[in-house]
Amino acid sequence: MKITVTVNGEEYERDVEPRLLLVHFLRDDLDLTGTHWGCDTSNCGVCAVWLDGVPVKSCTVLAVMADGKNVRTVEDLERDGELDPVQKGFTECHGLQCGFCTPGMLMTSRWLLDHNPDPSDEEIRVAISGQLCRCTGYENIVRSVRWAAEHPTTWDLQEPDVTV
Known part of the structure; x- marks a missing residue:
């Protein structure tokens, strides 16, 4: 097709x-x-x-x-050579270990922050509940998303381009 x-x-x-x-x-x-x-x-x-x-x-x-x-x-998270805050957060807060789950975690976390720029830890956990991480225990992943929420870039502050 x-x-x-x-x-x-x-x-x-x-x-x-x-x-x-x-x-x-x-x-x-x-x-x-x-x-x-x-x-x-x-x-x-x-x-x-x-x-x-x-x-x-x-x-x-x-x-x-x-x-x-x-x-x-x-691949679309980075803009003009600058990592997305979620990517930076995962680096800063050790949100990844083996890295296998990381792409799915990053995409889900970016979506969450686009729709809720200041989520609670519980809201972060609910958002990523469909992703399995076999290494981290999720604590550092939640910290990573929290870090990203506290460090938005200029494109984070724009309305998301969402087509539903």
Whole structure:
């Protein structure tokens, strides 16, 4: 099937198998390997991306379902050489260890802060509850998101460009 999808602001047109998962389309067809592939069952959340402004687990979305839509991946967090505050927070507060869950955590956390710039620790925990981290125990991840909330950049202070 022929699909046209905008990924990180760039439009792509490709012929894909109808059964191709979005995670594989991003990784294998577009070489965007920042989105990790973990469980293929939507349990771990490492493959989280935004589909028309909403976080989804790309292992449960077919690429053809993204036809005509906007996808945002972890590669799009950095702007003009400057890391997103969530990325900085994960570095500053040791929010990652092995790094496998990090792309999904970053995308989910960025979405949370775009919709709630000052979340409580409980709201952070609820937002990331669909992501599994096997290393950290989540304390440093929550601290990382809190750090990001306390250190917004100029683009954080703008209205999010969300299409729903």
